[in-house]
Structure formats: C-alpha cells, structure tokens
Amino acid sequence: xxxxxxxxxxxxxxxxxxxxxxxxxxxxxxxxxxxxxxxxxxxxxxxxxxxxxxxxxxxxxxxxxxxxxxxxxxxxxxxxxxxxxxxxxxxxxxxxxxxxxxxxxxxxxxxxxxxxxxxxxxxxxxxxxxxxxxxxxxxxxxxxxxxxxxxxxxxxxxxxxxxxxxxxxxxxxxxxxxxxxxxxxxxxxxxxxxxxxxxxxxxxxxxxxxxxxxxxxxxxxxxxxxxxxxxxxxxxxxxxxxxxxxxxxxxxxxxxxxxxxxxxxxxxxxxxxxxxxxxxxxxxxxxxxxxxxxxxxxxxxxxxxxxxxxxxxxxxxxxxxxxxxxxxxxxxxxxxxxxxxxxxxxxx
Amino acid sequence: xxxxxxxxxxxxxxxxxxxxxxxxxxxxxxxxxxxxxxxxxxxxxxxxxxxxxxxxxxxxxxxxxxxxxxxxxxxxxxxxxxxxxxxxxxxxxxxxxxxxxxxxxxxxxxxxxxxxxxxxxxxxxxxxxxxxxxxxxxxxxxxxxxxxxxxxxxxxxxxxxxxxxxxxxxxxxxxxxxxxxxxxxxxxxxxxxxxxxxxxxxxxxxxxxxxxxxxxxxxxxxxxxxxxxxxxxxxxxxxxxxxxxxxxxxxxxxxxxxxxxxxxxxxxxxxxxxxxxxxxxxxxxxxxxxxxxxxxxxxxxxxxxxxxxxxxxxxxxxxxxxxxxxxxxxxxxxxxxxxxxxxxxxxx
Numbered sequence: 203x204x205x206x207x208x209x210x211x212x213x214x215x216x217x218x219x220x221x222x223x224x225x226x227x228x229x230x231x232x233x234x235x236x237x238x239x240x241x242x243x244x245x246x247x248x249x250x251x252x253x254x255x256x257x258x259x260x261x262x263x264x265x266x267x268x269x270x271x272x273x274x275x276x277x278x279x280x281x282x283x284x285x286x287x288x289x290x291x292x293x294x295x296x297x298x299x300x301x302x303x304x305x306x307x308x309x310x311x312x313x314x315x316x317x318x319x320x321x322x323x324x325x326x327x328x329x330x331x332x333x334x335x336x337x338x339x340x341x342x343x344x345x346x347x348x349x350x351x352x353x354x355x356x357x358x359x360x361x362x363x364x365x366x367x368x369x370x371x372x373x374x375x376x377x378x379x380x381x382x383x384x385x386x387x388x389x390x391x392x393x394x395x396x397x398x399x400x401x402x403x404x405x406x407x408x409x410x411x412x413x414x415x416x417x418x419x420x421x422x423x424x425x426x427x428x429x430x431x432x433x434x435x436x437x438x439x440x441x442x443x444x445x446x447x448x449x450x451x452x453x454x455x456x457x458x459x460x461x462x463x464x465x466x467x468x469x470x471x472x473x474x475x476x477x478x479x480x481x482x483x484x485x486x487x488x489x490x491x492x493x494x495x496x497x498x499x500x501x502x503x504x505x506x507x508x509x510x511x512x513x514x515x516x517x518x519x520x521x522x523x524x525x526x527x528x529x530x531x532x533x534x535x536x537x538x539x540x541x542x543x544x545x546x547x548x549x550x
Numbered sequence: 551x552x553x554x555x556x557x558x559x560x561x562x563x564x565x566x567x568x569x570x571x572x573x574x575x576x577x578x579x580x581x582x583x584x585x586x587x588x589x590x591x592x593x594x595x596x597x598x599x600x601x602x603x604x605x606x607x608x609x610x611x612x613x614x615x616x617x618x619x620x621x622x623x624x625x626x627x628x629x630x631x632x633x634x635x636x637x638x639x640x641x642x643x644x645x646x647x648x649x650x651x652x653x654x655x656x657x658x659x660x661x662x663x664x665x666x667x668x669x670x671x672x673x674x675x676x677x678x679x680x681x682x683x684x685x686x687x688x689x690x691x692x693x694x695x696x697x698x699x700x701x702x703x704x705x706x707x708x709x710x711x712x713x714x715x716x717x718x719x720x721x722x723x724x725x726x727x728x729x730x731x732x733x734x735x736x737x738x739x740x741x742x743x744x745x746x747x748x749x750x751x752x753x754x755x756x757x758x759x760x761x762x763x764x765x766x767x768x769x770x771x772x773x774x775x776x777x778x779x780x781x782x783x784x785x786x787x788x789x790x791x792x793x794x795x796x797x798x799x800x801x802x803x804x805x806x807x808x809x810x811x812x813x814x815x816x817x818x819x820x821x822x823x824x825x826x827x828x829x830x831x832x833x834x835x836x837x838x839x840x841x842x843x844x845x846x847x848x849x850x851x852x853x854x855x856x857x858x859x860x861x862x863x864x865x866x867x868x869x870x871x872x873x874x875x876x877x878x879x880x881x882x883x884x885x886x887x888x889x890x891x892x893x894x895x896x897x898x
Contacts, residue, residue, distance in 0.1 A: 204552025204553065204554070205552065205553035205554075205557075205558050206552070206553075207636075208794055208795055208796070209553075210553050210561065210636060210646055210648065211648060211795075211796045212794075212796075213558065213561040213562060214561060214566040214636075214646075214647065214648050214650045215566055215568040215569075215650060217565045217580075218562040218563055220563040220586060220589065220590060220723075221563075222589040222590050223590065223722075223723075225592070226722075230721050230722055230723065231579055231580050231721065232565075232579050232580030232581075232582075232584075232721050232723055232724075233580075233590075233721075233722070233723055234580075236580075238568060239793055240790060240791055240793065241568065241570040241787075241790070241791060242568060242570050242571065242581075244573070288555075288558060288562075295794070296794065298558055298562075299562065300558065300559060300562050302562045302563060337790045338790045338791045338792065338793055339790065339791070339792040339793065339799060340792070340793040340794075341793075344790070344799070373578050373579065373580050373581075374571075374574075374578055374581070375568075375571075375578065375580055375581055376580075439589075442588060442589070442685045442686045442687065442692070443588055443589060443686045443687070444686065444687040444688070445587055445588065445686055445687065445688040445689075446556055446560075446643075446644065446688075447556055447559075448556070448559045448560075451687060451692070
C-alpha cells in the first residue's frame with residue numbers, strides 16, 4: 203500500500219478515534235471520529251433553520267425556538283461509511299480510514315418527525331433533504347453538503363436535530379449550531395451545520411445521494427444506496443504498543459480483552475474472539491447496550507502464553523448479519539466491516 | 551510520496567487541526583492537534599503526583615491539593631516538533647504531519663517553579679524529569695513517556711502543571727488528570743498524564759531526550775536538542791475546497807485572507823504574503839497576541855483576478871529568525887517551518 207499526498211491531506215484533517223477509547227461508554231469530545239467533507243463553515247450570527255418545499259407552512263426557527271420544544275437525548279454509535287477503506291485491495295482513493303472512524307455520543311435535541319408535522323407536509327412529498335452550510339467541490343460539482351431521507355424514515359424514524367453532545371453545546375466540528383443525527387445509519391446521513399430542510403415531491407438526486415455513497419461492484423452499475431451500519435466488533439488493543447508499528451506487547455497470564463460491538467440493522471446478539479488467526483473462536487461476554495443504537499461492551503479473558511498472535515473479533519446481529527473474514531470490495535470503498543486483526547506478542 | 555501502512559496507522563489516530571480552525575483565537579477542544587506516542591492510558595483512581603529525587607522534602611499531591619494552590623491561566627500555542635515532516639525529501643518515516651499539528655489552548659493550573667521550591671530542591675540537582683503514565687516501546691526500548699527540563703528552565707520559566715483546558719476539565723486525550731505545558735516549546739516537552747517529577751543530579755538520558763527529538767543532519771552525529779518553536783505563519787485556506795485535492799476555489803474580487811503566526815523564540819514582528827509563488831511579498835496586518843506565547847492573528851486583502859495561484863505566507867520574529875522557503879532536512883524530520891503554499895483557482 204502507498205497512500206498519496208491527497209489522501210494524506212484528508213487523513214491529517216479528519217480525525218479517527220484511537221481504539222483505546224473503546225473503553226469509554228461515551229466517547230469524550232475530541233476523540234469521536236470526524237469526517238468533514240469540505241471545511242468547518244463560518245456560521246452567520248443570524249442563523250435560523252428553514253423548513254420549506256412541499257409544506258403548507260414554512261418554518262424559520264432560531265436555536266431558542268428549537269430549545270422551547272420537547273428535548274430528547276439519545277446515545278448513538280456512529281461510523282463513517284468509509285471506515286476500513288484503506289484495507290481494500292485494489293486500493294480505493296479517498297479518505298483512508300483503517301478502523302477508527304467511529305464514536306458514540308449522547309446527542310440532545312428535538313425529533314425530526316414532530317417538527318415536520320408542524321410544517322404540514324403536503325400529500326405529494328416523498329423525500330426530505332437536509333442541507334448544510336458547508337460548501338465545496340466533489341466529483342467536479344460545486345455543492346452544499348446535502349443528503350435526503352425518505353419521508354417515512356424522517357417522520358417515524360428516530361432522527362434528531364441536535365444542538366448538544368455529551369451534555370455540552372455542540373462543538374463547531376460536530377456541526378454547531380445544529381446537526382442531524384440518524385441513529386443506526388452510517389455518518390454521511392447525519393448532516394452537520396444544518397441550515398435548511400426541504401420536502402421534495404420526487405427522489406433527491408444531489409451528488410452525495412445519487413453519485414457518492416452507493417455500493418457499486420463496478421463503475422458502470424447504479425449500485426445500492428449505503429444506509430445502515432453493518433455489524434462490527436472492535437477491541438481495545440491489549441497491552442502496550444510499539445510507537446511506529448502499533449504492534450502490541452502483553453505479559454503472559456490472564457489478559458482482560460474488552461471492546462464494543464454494534465449494528466445499525468438489529469441488536470448485536472454475539473461477539474466471538476479468536477487468538478489463533480480465526481481457526482477457533484470463543485464467545486465473549488456481551489453487556490446490555492445503554493440505548494437502542496449505542497454500542498454494547500464485551501469482555502473476554504485470554505490466557506496468554508508466550509508467542510506471536512493475531513487476535514480477531516467478530517459480531518453477529520439478530521437479523522443474522524455477520525462480519526466477513528475478508529472485505530467486500532466496492533468502487534467507493536464503503537461498508538468494509540471485515541473482522542479486526544490485532545498483532546500481539548506475548549513476552550515470556 | 552507514498553505513505554506506508556505503519557504511517558497511516560499513526561495518521562489515523564493522531565489528530566491535526568483543520569486549517570480553517572485558524573479562525574479561532576482559542577482552538578475548540580477536539581480541534582487542537584494531538585500526538586499520542588503510545589496509548590491514552592487508564593488513570594488509577596488513587597492517582598497522585600509524586601515529586602522526588604534530589605529534594606529534601608518528597609511531595610505526594612492529589613488534584614485537590616494542587617487546586618488549593620494559586621491558579622494560573624495561560625494562552626499557549628503548541629506545535630508538534632514533527633509538523634511538516636511529510637513534506638521532507640528524502641522521506642522520513644514517522645507520524646506524517648503536513649502543516650496541521652498545531653493548536654492554541656487556555657491552560658489552567660499551577661506553575662512548576664513554586665511547586666519545586668516546596669520540595670526543597672537540593673544543591674546538586676541540575677535537571678527535572680517529567681514522567682507520564684503512558685507506556686510503550688520506541689526505538690526498541692520499553693519506556694514510560696518522559697522528558698526533562700533544565701532546573702533553570704523549570705524554576706524560572708513559565709511551565710504549568712495544567713488540569714484545565716479552555717476553562718473545562720482537561721480531556722483524557724490532552725493528559726487528564728494533569729499535564730505539563732511548557733510555553734514556547736515544541737509539544738514533546740509538555741508531558742501528558744503526568745505522574746512523577748524527579749530531580750536529577752545529572753543530565754537525563756532517557757530515549758525521548760537523548761535519542762529522539764534531536765536535530766541531526768546525518769545518522770551518526772549527536773545533533774542538537776529540539777527545544778523552542780521556530781517562527782511560522784499559516785493561513786486559513788481561502789474560498790472553498792475540492793474534497794479530494796483540497797485545492798481552493800475563490801471568486802474574483804477582494805478576498806480577505808487571514809491566519810495566525812507564532813514563534814517560541816521571540817515575538818513575531820512581521821508576516822508577509824505572496825500571491826505569485828514568492829516573487830513579490832506584501833505585508834500583512836499583524837494584531838497583538840492575547841498572551842506572550844499565543845499566536846497572533848494577521849490579515850491581508852488579496853485582489854483576486856481570474857487565474858491559477860499559489861499563495862504563500864511567512865513570519866519573522868524579533869530575534870531575526872525567518873521561515874525558509876524550503877525545508878531544512880534532518881534525520882528525525884523535526885522543525886520543518888518552511889513557508890506554507892496554498893494552491894488557489896480564481897474563477898472568472
């Protein structure tokens with residue numbers, strides 16, 4: 203593998219979560235992953251959220267207006283759709299994530315559904331477009347960052363408009379003053395720096411919906427939209443690291459291994475761990491999740507004898523989705539939930 | 551350039567500051583750069599700071615003990631000594647920073663000097679070693695992360711032991727519960743997760759002092775220790791970016807360019823900007839710094855006509871240090887303060 207200067211520019215500005223932070227139920231602010239397509243924008247001092255398009259009553263709401271509505275808090279695990287991209291062969295050029303594009307936040311705000319009902323959505327509306335203040339060029343097209351949800355998903359789903367993270371005001375890099383948070387979905391859907399919600403009477407064909415974020419096996423197929431997070435388990439790499447290689451060093455004896463697991467499709471029902479490169483698997487102990495779309499903690503005790511190992515872990519969800527041993531290659535490098543592998547030396 | 555998997559592992563876990571965040575006087579928590587050599591460590595619940603070695607009175611202090619001492623707050627710009635490393639040719643393998651390994655925080659805590667006086671430093675003491683809780687292997691040596699200051703620097707300098715960042719409790723990734731902050735120095739000196747201060751009667755020869763962080767032109771020279779930050783100016787890249795290349799696109803007409811400049815040696819006295827690849831330079835307007843070791847804001851208005859440009863900026867400090875047009879290569883890839891270059895297209 204060789205990462206280009208362009209990719210390094212993205213890696214240097216977009217933050218991953220160091221995997222030892224899997225220890226925390228809630229990811230501390232500053233450790234949650236960040237994928238900022240364009241720039242963190244400047245927000246006008248007279249910012250308001252506008253709701254328009256196929257509605258009978260247009261809304262224009264200040265943050266104080268939103269704060270006067272019933273507030274919800276939800277603990278949500280979020281993962282970038284491109285997590286794992288840098289492990290794909292042949293190489294896919296874009297933000298080069300390994301496994302760190304994750305985080306869990308407690309998001310506070312209002313539900314999207316009741317707000318849309320306030321605007322009296324017209325009968326012909328079928329999709330809801332969320333538009334951010336961040337602008338730039340992607341695939342040759344100048345655009346504001348925007349993504350849509352089906353009206354059904356927006357009305358009855360669990361999407362929030364959030365102005366709080368972990369009990370504090372939303373930081374600029376997470377979308378202040380207001381962002382969308384769609385529990386269970388990959389992060390591209392959770393539009394940051396939200397300025398406009400538009401009801402459409404037709405499917406949204408913007409770049410980030412119709413071109414990007416589609417699972418295509420070849421360049422010329424239309425592909426399927428990327429939506430909900432596939433199941434994944436990740437472990438806190440045990441022991442101590444080598445600075446440069448990140449190889450782990452563990453003393454012999456019982457070694458407490460812990461991690462988190464999630465799926466955006468259905469609850470995780472099992473996590474298994476292997477210390478022999480996938481030949482045999484042991485069941486980890488899975489703890490209850492603090493919220494429907496939050497990761498679950500898991501633990502396993504490894505009886506570590508001197509030698510060289512590759513630890514692996516894998517999750518399965520209630521809908522029967524399992525992590526594959528190898529990545530499923532696709533043009534955009536999305537949804538790579540292949541099992542994590544951690545190289546460990548046990549020193550006698 | 552091709553970045554290896556090992557380097558990408560570091561780039562994915564160590565955070566840079568996206569350069570649009572140069573807009574903020576204080577870097578919001580979560581945007582300040584982070585270089586974590588090993589892992590963010592687990593902190594024992596009975597944590598105390600111990601002061602020992604060549605002292606007449608050993609100290610063992612809880613965070614409450616420290617909080618009862620007179621508190622200082624200082625606004626400090628911090629930069630990783632490896633900032634700019636990925637621009638060096640031939641390539642230097644380590645954390646591959648471009649220009650984003652910076653940030654400015656308001657650090658709150660106690661001064662180091664008075665605390666050392668409390669411990670009654672013995673006459674034979676010459677250096678002060680600061681030891682963190684973070685452990686790992688670097689250059690083949692298992693170690694806790696530790697660095698020293700001369701006794702003189704520690705006693706009369708402006709170093710703080712900080713438990714606050716931007717008025718909030720120190721986050722885990724910045725060294726909670728307590729870290730060293732040495733204003734004006736590159737970041738490797740500001741040991742995080744501090745657990746021990748040791749007075750030595752001889753120079754400290756630990757790995758991070760004697761092997762790493764030395765400016766060597768060849769492998770076999772002893773080199774000079776890396777200490778204070780060289781002058782640097784950086785600009786907020788103007789206009790909007792292309793997602794993948796980060797090239798900037800600006801409309802024609804007056805374009806407000808802004809940035810920050812700092813030096814750890816002496817106050818910055820000038821910032822100059824070039825829009826013609828360094829052939830001619832204009833003076834930017836330099837604003838006062840909010841604190842002695844904080845960056846200074848600068849502004850410049852560019853009359854942008856359609857075309858392709860490379861913007862540059864450069865700082866000079868009161869001691870006469872200037873930014874070089876090209877990097878000064880060295881074995882460890884430290885202190886690269888070559889002028890920033892930003893590719894811009896002005897579209898008619």
